[in-house]
Amino acid sequence: MTFHLFINDIRGLESKKTSFQFERLFKESFDNFFDGLHRYATAMLKDEDKANDAVQSIFTRWWEMKTDLETTDSAKAYLYTAVYRHCLNVIRHEKIKSNHRVVAAREMVTHTMVDSDLNTFEELDTQISNAMNDLPPQCRIIFEKSRLEGKRYVEIAEEMDLSVKTIEAQMGKALRILREKLKDYL
Amino acid sequence: MTNPTLIDDTLLGKFLAGEATPEEAMQVNDWIEASEENKTRYQQFEKIWFAETQEERRADKEEVWRKLQPLLKNKTVAKQIFFTPFRLAASLALLVGAGIVIYFWNLNPPDTLTWEAREAHQDVVAMTLPDGSSVTMNRKSHIQWPKGMEGPQRNIVLKGEAYFDVSHNPSKPFVITVDDIRIKVLGTAFNVQNDSIKNEVETEVTRGKVLMSTSRKEIIIEAGMKGIYRRATGELSLEKxxxxxxxxxxxxxLSFSNTSLDEVTRQLSKAYGVQFVFTNTKLKECPLTTEYHNQSLSFIMDVIAESLHLTYEIKDNTVFISGDGCF
Structure with a gap:
């Protein structure tokens, strides 16, 4: 009996120590990984406010569940996976209600812009459209489907009867060519 | 970690298109943050993609951090007290004392205490006990405790299933009695389930450690483990x-990793107190990998329907699932 009670009390100490460590890891992780996680969520959701909500909700969940992670690296992997799953859920859910990615992609480029930005935006947008016309035909179609129509790689691959690998490669190629052509505007 | 210099435009494209896996996203972000040159290159691609630069908005980080504050100030942090060796010794002595009391208490349960009770019928009931511990009782469960939590230890009698988050108080052990089983804790979060159909008592520990004992045997259950008592054999065992x-x-x-829809609906049924009916039993085999946190049942069903190309309908407490099969 005494033995177990002894263990019990050590347990109390252990869990306190863990609690301190957890708090430190939590704060460090927020500080180190916020930008990257937010960038990732923004790319997935095409909306910065939704990206904020996503990152906030995964950190909230981590705090509530106190999921025990030993190192910064495991915390990082946990957080990225959580953002990924969270965003996928948001996307799938919204897809039911509307063709969300198209709407969101369009909203993205028009929201939070003041007048002075608008001119630069329109100019850049025109330049991008022109440069896109110069892309090799297949490359352009794929890039448009992804960037303008907000379609996923798998969908594009199915529609065009190509492999996802091809879509990936063509998208990379499109960006590389556009960057070269638009050098002066970027 | 992968070499942050090894990155190509294909991967940056995938990242911008929202197609990157978590591993790829980590790789891209490591690369972006490795040098100013890389960051500039990414921002150029970002400009092509969004026709504007997504400036690294410090404001976002601050805003999210600010929103997390109420959560961070909550419990755990406030409860941390530093233990000196002297105080440890003192509380040990108290505990040994308490141990003896428990022993006799067990032989002669005092009838002088007034008990308070709470019952959950159709809905899950969440409540706080007089000592600050929180309990969430599942449907059809019942707990009772001595009025004001008086006495040398915090005694709880449970029927059914409940999730406890126990406030730390080493001088007053927290003990739960489920029929002939006792579960003892000092400060932790865990679930106790008295499954009358399987004739078992299960204790799942999510944080801390607990001691589960019968009149003859006992086991220590650590976080991430489950202790099981089988009445038929009288055995206590541990499982991950x-x-x-x-x-x-x-x-x-809830989280699922390549879990069959059959099992998913079993868990949803328990969590949300609903029944599931499959119009096509083939659908039961469809695998699902996902995670939900604090979502409504209709949100979860929307996502499942979209992921597995099926339809559903909720009527009263029953969810009807139909579709041709998953592909």
Missing amino acids: LVSENNIAYATRA
């Missing part, structure tokens, strides 16, 4: 906790 889905009725957190 595969997921925390079992306590989703309390936490509203």
Whole structure:
């Protein structure tokens, strides 16, 4: 009996120590990984406010569940996976209600812009459209489907009867060519 | 970690298109943050993609951090007290004292205490006990405790299933009695389930450690483990906790990894108190990998329907699932 009670009390100490460590890891992780996680969520959701909500909700969940992670690296992997799953859920859910990615992609480029930005935006947008016309035909179609129509790689691959690998490669190629052509505007 | 210099435009494209896996996203972000040159290159691609630069908005980080503050100020942090060796010794002495009391208490349960009780019928009931511990009772469960939690230890009698988050108080052990089983803790979060159909008592520990004992045997259950008492054999055994889905009725957190829809609906049924009916039994085999946190049942069903190309309908407490099969 005494033995177990002894263990019990050590347990109390252990869990306190863990609690301190957890708090430190939590704060460090927020500080180190916020930008990257937010960038990732923004790319997935095409909306910065939704990206904020996503990152906030995964950190909230981590705090509530106190999921025990030993190192910064495991915390990082946990957080990225959580953002990924969270965003996928948001996307799938919204897809039911509307063709969300198209709407969101369009909203993205028009929201939070003041007048002075608008001119630069329109100019850049025109330049991008022109440069896109110069892309090799297949490359352009794929890039448009992804960037303008907000379609996923798998969908594009199915529609065009190509492999996802091809879509990936063509998208990379499109960006590389556009960057070269638009050098002066970027 | 992968070499942050090894990155190509294909991967940056995938990242911008929202197609990157978590591993790829980590790789891209490591690369972006490795040098100013890389960051500039990414921002150029970003400009092509969004026709504007997504400036690294410090404001976002601050805003999210600010929103997390109420949560961070909550419990755990406030409860941390530093233990000196002297205080440890003192509380040990108290505990040994308490141990003896428990022993006799067990032989002669005092009838002088007034008990308070609470019952959950159709809905999950969440409540705080007089000592500050929180309990979430699943449907059809019942707990009772001595009025004001008086006495040398915090005694709880449970019927059914409940999730406990126990406030730390080493001088007053927290003990739960489920029929002939006792579960003793000092400060932790865990779930106790008295499954009358399987004739078992299960204790799942999510944080801390607990001691589970019968009149003859005892086992220590650590976080991430589950202790099982089987009445038929009188044996106590330990198992690794595969997921925390079992306590989703309390936490509203579910995660599935290549889990069959049959099992998913079983968990949802328990967490949300609904029945599932499959119009096409083939659908039961469809695998699902996902995670939900604090979502409504209709949100979860929307996502499942979209992921597995099926349709559903909720009528009263029953969810009807139909479709041709998953592909």
